[in-house]
Amino acid sequence: MKLKNKGFTLVEVVVVVVVVLILVAIVIARFGRVTENARNAVIHNFLKDCRTLYVRLSYGQAPSYITVTNAVSLKDYVAATTLGDVQAQLNGNSMTVSGVPDTLFKDKRTTLTVDYQLNSYDGDSEDVFLGKVLW
Secondary structure (H helix, E strand, O other): OOOOOOOOHHHHHHHHHHHHHHHHHHHHHHHHHHHHHHHHHHHHHHHHHHHHHHHHHHOOOOOOOOHHHHHEEEHOOOOOOOOOEEEEEEEEEEEEOOOOOOOOOOOOOEEEEEOOOOOOOOOOOOHHHHHHHOO
């Protein structure tokens, strides 16, 4: 009578482990890109919200206290902001934003000066600026 070996050979086990590790590596790489894309979307939305605030303040929709302090809170104008207490101050054609969380931008900046007439961010063009701050 012949004995039947039940179980897997070492080669079969190694092949299965290698295939599983390859699949895990693909999933981790894909998850990393999703996180990076989400962070970049937050930055783009933040810059869009700053532009909206600038337009509202420049064209007469500012509260009465802005004439005294010349600064407003971003959360008073942007309903869905999750960035905390970000302050914006209007200075002619430019706006200075302070109190930005250091986790927002890749280069960890916490203030930002935007000149909308020259379309510059901290003195850089939009493309150069986004190259510095996007993840």
